[in-house]
Amino acid sequence: VQLQIVEYMRSFLMAKVAWNHISALPIISGAFGLFRRDFAIRIGGFSVGSVGEDYDFTVKLHKYIYDSKVDYKIKYVPTAICWTQVPEKWSVLRNQRIRWHIGALQTFFHFQNLTFDIKYRRISFLILPFSILTDIIGPLSEFLGYILLPLFWYLEVVNGNLVLSYFLLVICYNILITSVAIAIDGLLLKGLDKVKYLLSLFLISLLENFGYRQICLYWKLKGFLRLKKGKISWGKMERVKFDK
Template identity: 40%
Template sequence: MIENFGTNVLSYFAANQGWVHLFLWTIFAIGILQNLISALQLPFAYFELKRHSQTEDTESNWQLLISEEAPAMSILVPAYNESATIVANVRSMLFVQYPNLEIVVANDGSTDNTLDELKNAFSLEPVTRAHELVAPHEPIRGVYGSKLYPNLLVVDKENGGCKADAVNAALNFSRNPLYCVVDADSLLEPEALLRSVRPFMEEPDEMVAVGGTIRVLNGCTVENGEIVKFDLPQRFLPLVQSMEYIRAFLMARLAWSSWGMLSIVSGAFGIFRRDVSLEIGGWSLDTIGEDYDFVVKLHRYMADKKRAYKMRYVPEPVCWTEAPEDLKILKSQRTRWQRGALEVAFKNKDMVFNPKYGKFGMFAMPNNYLVDVIGPLAELIGYLVLPLFFFLGWINYPYLLAFIAIFFVFGTFIGVSTLVLEELELQRSPRASDLLKLGLVAVLENFGYRQLNSIWRVIGWYQFIRKVEGWGEMTRKGDKK
């Protein structure tokens, strides 16, 4: 029966060559459009980096940043079953250089000993803390403070089933006008908040969100919650993710920030205005892509209220996070990301090409549909169908070669160009051998790894259709000291 079906499909396509060519040119056009947008991003990313670079700050600028002029900030840390890393990461946040800072950890009903680890490491005791009940979340079980660390607060709550629930609880308990969301498995560089708060100081009335850079922690040596030695990961999976993160943050987000159409501020490291966040009811609990959803929600709210606003990505502040080191965990992460992107896309489909939402609705949302909704399906279909059509003689060699150039050669060009951009402006790689290794990865990822990601994203599409819920498996090595 399956053989008959396959034969019938091939017979249909063979008899309808016009439809075959229309189908192939559609796939081809989608690839060209995505690559043209990527090519356009490179120069804009470069000029945005030059315009807002903080690598040559004068002493007077730094004195301003560490003065009382810097707005008070809260670090919100949602934590679920993070006993392996939570103490080291909270210590790293206590080392962050910032004049007026509080840390609010929300233990989201962990089933391991996350809360006990915090109690023992920081001498926590029950306290009473007045708080608002604006952003929705599950009931609070207890609140803990420390005489040794008066700027640390731990909120213990029942599990909400999503990260946004824990963020909302910490948001309600926070007291400062700005807050920074940091994943419990991440480490902030000591100067990260000082660098990322500058846009709020430059444009305090309009700035509502600022995103920083996420880098892969695997391979680095950590002591007492601080990175004492930088090294690239030794294993291929976290190494190729290092290249992905550099490309995604340094090129794509810089460019969209330059255009005033930033679509996402990473939930692993982003700074937001507390008052506006409470005005929109906090973080949504009905999506797995809570960070993407929240930023789109901000765009929608500010446009609906006809209020001037800005968002910016700042490349210098870095937050380090542990990347998955095995395929099973990585697949779970990527299918979840795809489900989250689709949830946000269809939830906000009325914003697409809607002039009410300005250039974000006219350009950013259509691009998100191209990349997140159409892109994964078109790319995987191209990988599977074009070689088959070539061997059947339905397409010629130049067409197949053009497809390879679009999806393989151009992908390599973008990756290598991003590395050049980073080295010219930020110089984050201390050794030439690291640049060579990342350059090699930028080539190799296009031959196998990229195709595997396409498969995972299509699986995410299937899970979205089937209404699969939950975060999936995500384990930590816990080798931080």
């Protein structure tokens, strides 16, 4: 659960704030979204068959705004107080992450014809190209990196120290981004007031690079293969009852 918490912190206190700043927020997450009902009806509601309905819905809203030139803004409020339950079993987390990646790919392919279309500006030059990088090229290149870099190192095609330095640089960058997100939540938003808990999250930000990141990559690749085979389902989501 703590591994997921640091992921949410990075997304909700760093990435979404940045996207919001350039008015190109690609997704209003389902558990934290509030929409005007009349606009939801105008865009036809949720797309039938989509398992990433919140992502698809948000991009549809962006498109509608450009098509109809209405005075409607999609904004993110980082100080809103919202709660959700994250998976507490690996099997449930696996189903969620596979579904997330299938949903992201579905949304891209749904709107891929808008890519680099001057009419849709932020959708076509920011949101969709970013999806290509993070949902298609990113997982495939990272997977190949884990295989090819050690092989090239062994065959002395590349300098071993260079490979190791690059790997450590990526890890340090990830830890830096996560640490800033934790600090924002703990110090500015006052979301967490327990020093011990904050320190445990900083430790998690280090550990997630070794094992958890690779597992999530494997789930993304499974999502890609399932979509290609047409095996699309929501998957079972279990909730855990909170005690007092």
